[in-house]
Amino acid sequence: xxxxxxxxxxxxxxxxxxxxxxxxxxxxxxxxxxxxxxxxxxxxxxxxxxxxxxxxxxxxxxxxxxxxxxxxxxxxxxxxxxxxxxxxxxxxxxxxxxxxxxxxxxxxxxxxxxxxxxxxxxxxxxxxxxxxxxxxxxxxxxxxxxxxxxxxxxxxxxxxxxxxxxxxxxxxxxxxxxxxxxxxxxxxxxxxxxxxxxxxxxxxxxxxxxxxxxxxxxxxxxxxxxxxxxxxxxxxxxxxxxxxxxxxxxxxxxxxxxxxxxxxxxxxxxxxxxxxxxxx
Amino acid sequence: xxxxxxxxxxxxxxxxxxxxxxxxxxxxxxxxxxxxxxxxxxxxxxxxxxxxxxxxxxxxxxxxxxxxxxxxxxxxxxxxxxxxxxxxxxxxxxxxxxxxxxxxxxxxxxxxxxxxxxxxxxxxxxxxxxxxxxxxxxxxxxxxxxxxxxxxxxxxxxxxxxxxxxxxxxxxxxxxxxxxxxxxxxxxxxxxxxxxxxxxxxxxxxxxxxxxxxxxxxxxxxxxxxxxxxxxxxxxxxxxxxxxxxxxxxxxxxxxxxxxxxxxxxxxxxxxxxxxxxxxxxxxxxxxxxxxxxxxxxxxxxxxxxxxxxxxxxxxxxxxxxxxxxxxxxxxxxxxxx
Numbered sequence: 001x002x003x004x005x006x007x008x009x010x011x012x013x014x015x016x017x018x019x020x021x022x023x024x025x026x027x028x029x030x031x032x033x034x035x036x037x038x039x040x041x042x043x044x045x046x047x048x049x050x051x052x053x054x055x056x057x058x059x060x061x062x063x064x065x066x067x068x069x070x071x072x073x074x075x076x077x078x079x080x081x082x083x084x085x086x087x088x089x090x091x092x093x094x095x096x097x098x099x100x101x102x103x104x105x106x107x108x109x110x111x112x113x114x115x116x117x118x119x120x121x122x123x124x125x126x127x128x129x130x131x132x133x134x135x136x137x138x139x140x141x142x143x144x145x146x147x148x149x150x151x152x153x154x155x156x157x158x159x160x161x162x163x164x165x166x167x168x169x170x171x172x173x174x175x176x177x178x179x180x181x182x183x184x185x186x187x188x189x190x191x192x193x194x195x196x197x198x199x200x201x202x203x204x205x206x207x208x209x210x211x212x213x214x215x216x217x218x219x220x221x222x223x224x225x226x227x228x229x230x231x232x233x234x235x236x237x238x239x240x241x242x243x244x245x246x247x248x249x250x251x252x253x254x255x256x257x258x259x260x261x262x263x264x265x266x267x268x269x270x271x272x273x274x275x276x277x278x279x280x
Numbered sequence: 281x282x283x284x285x286x287x288x289x290x291x292x293x294x295x296x297x298x299x300x301x302x303x304x305x306x307x308x309x310x311x312x313x314x315x316x317x318x319x320x321x322x323x324x325x326x327x328x329x330x331x332x333x334x335x336x337x338x339x340x341x342x343x344x345x346x347x348x349x350x351x352x353x354x355x356x357x358x359x360x361x362x363x364x365x366x367x368x369x370x371x372x373x374x375x376x377x378x379x380x381x382x383x384x385x386x387x388x389x390x391x392x393x394x395x396x397x398x399x400x401x402x403x404x405x406x407x408x409x410x411x412x413x414x415x416x417x418x419x420x421x422x423x424x425x426x427x428x429x430x431x432x433x434x435x436x437x438x439x440x441x442x443x444x445x446x447x448x449x450x451x452x453x454x455x456x457x458x459x460x461x462x463x464x465x466x467x468x469x470x471x472x473x474x475x476x477x478x479x480x481x482x483x484x485x486x487x488x489x490x491x492x493x494x495x496x497x498x499x500x501x502x503x504x505x506x507x508x509x510x511x512x513x514x515x516x517x518x519x520x521x522x523x524x525x526x527x528x529x530x531x532x533x534x535x536x537x538x539x540x541x542x543x544x545x546x547x548x549x550x551x552x553x554x555x556x557x558x559x560x561x562x563x564x565x566x567x568x569x570x571x572x573x574x575x576x577x578x579x580x581x582x583x584x585x586x587x588x589x590x591x592x593x594x595x596x597x598x599x600x601x602x603x604x605x606x607x608x609x610x611x612x613x614x615x616x617x618x
Contacts, residue, residue, distance in 0.1 A: 062362070109389060117360060121384050127350045128385060131357020131365075138318060138340060138363065145357075158381075161350035168345075 003221050007050070011217050014084065015045045016277040019246045021080035021090065023261070023269045029076065029096040031260035032105060035250055037077025039181035039241040040069075040148055042215045044081045047146055051224060056086035059113050065143050066116045066132050070125020071150030071179060072106040073258075079103055079112065087114035123156025125149060126176065130162050133174035144228065146175045152184030155193045160205065167206030172230035176207070179214065181243040183254050199238055208232035214239030248272040299455035300368075300398045302434035304332030306441045307366055311337050314445065318358055320344065320367045322351040328398045330368035348373045352381035352393075359391035364445065370404075371397035371413030371454055375420060386450045387423040394444050395452045400430070401491065401543030402577045403456035405585045409576040413454075418548025420452045421521040427451045427473065428520040430542075430550075432494035435464040436518060439471035447473055456492060456543075456582075463495040474519045476527035482513030485600060486531035486538045490517050490550050492582075493541035493591055500596035512600065520550055528557040537566040537603055541591055546571040566606050570599055 003011070018041055026032040048054075052065045069078050076096070083090040095101035102111035106120025117128050129147035136143055153159060166174055178198075186192045195201070199209040210223040220239065227235035243257070244250025247269045250259075261269060274280040297305075311317050311333055318340045325331030325343055334341035344351050348369055355365040367374075374382065374397040386393045397416065404411045421428045427447060431437040437455050444451040469477060479494060480501045487497040494516045501512035513535055515527055531538055538558065540551035551569030558565050570590055578585060586592040590599055 066360070068357075117357075118384075118389050121380060123349075124353055124381065124385055127353020127381070128357035128360065130350070131354035131359075132361050133357070134342060134354065135318075135358040135361025135363050138358075139361065141361075158347075158349040158353060161344070161347035162353060165344050165347070165350055165354065169342075 032076035033073040035243040035256040040179040068129040072119030082114040122153035123158040126162035163205040214241035299437040300329040304329035328368035348378040356385035371400040375416035400454040430490040433462040476524040477516040479514040482511040486513040542571040
């Protein structure tokens, strides 16, 4: 579904609000995986506000589309999206990370409404997404499964076991998106454990690779459309993103894989986000 | 296999079929009744016999190749999609190669996945320790939400598989490989998940067993009655978790001597589970755990290994005589002991 200029503006507005939300939740939580939460945010915004067939007032709707956020540490980016999409009150995120809260840094599907699969341990998401997609096919259901992978987690062998099977089973009801932000905890992916030629690896496993700017809604939408068309067989969207996107002092800085921000840093972060969206 | 003419498991001629073969046939029956049931394996369709289901329901059967982590991840996704997956692979790989997927994907999310783990314990003893599973019960019972069942024979396997379909949440059913002799001759003996089955009544000592040791203990009890005049209670504690604590406590109260027999390391399996109940009861009890020692098992045919590790009839008789010979306070007054 091609996006109109007005739709893109609405999505940008949503993303601007959510980047502020993520800053607030990071402050409330006392620390969070803010870098990776921000890098995948635009992907989540596009899915939750444009693509997904979901109904937040009927979160268990049988024929809803499913999302597996395999990079489960991105909870600080994911939870605010669910809140703004109407699954729960945004203010409840003030308890994030606190004793007894439903919200920990890796979201638990049993506790957080709207989460389809509990993730956190890396390399588990794509196998589950393959199971969901096969499950839909076995039950002759039209709903789609979306899986967001971190690039670092593609070091895990289970990701490639799953990739092999997605390709073997010819899954075109599965949209696989890699948040290619280039960093993992210990440094740049290419320094810690090189992934490149990353796209070639996916091609060798039988995927059609769609390289896009992961912060460009129109480009992402085009790639999702291609994936869903089934014309190219199983697809992976290699979404090139920036870790910490929107906060100038975090962008591309490995230090912000996980971090805490005080009120001064939070103000700087808000100002940076406003500048990026032309709201300063 | 004899011609299927009735609705009971005995028509499968469980005497001449492995537990896994019985399981494969029962699952085919369940597949007829329930279209939400799917089967998965990792290149062990033939070895585990889940391939029987695959032949009958090819559109509901998925072989993911030699990739056990993906196997359990995919099964989790299928359960999340509303299906009831039965997953079969060897116990060593289900419990160790895919340990975290079973724990985090299946148990953490409390999914309706049923794991049928074959080649449990040392039943594939000729293959050596890479293919033995002497730790799987300890691993599986440590996971919240997991139910752990070790059927005594093919008929009990059939009962367990049938019962687990409507049992909420993850279930681990551990069966052997070989042609273990059958203890039960009919499925009508009151199998219930979480409830011990009394194989023989007795008041002198209780033998708590699961899996292959049930038959061996039952035979030992007969011999001990004839030769030593002992009244030996034998409990088939097929469900390791949730454990039938009441049956254990009754054994403490009524026989005050207990030995557990299991085809598993003595660390963390049936014996440990029973020991926890005895210790918490605050009551004195002569107790011994018999199983595999804290060492990788020898290579050999299962029957030779069972004999070596005192898990066969002779070994059980020997252990019972040893424990009966222990000096033990016989009075029924618990007050001085609690």
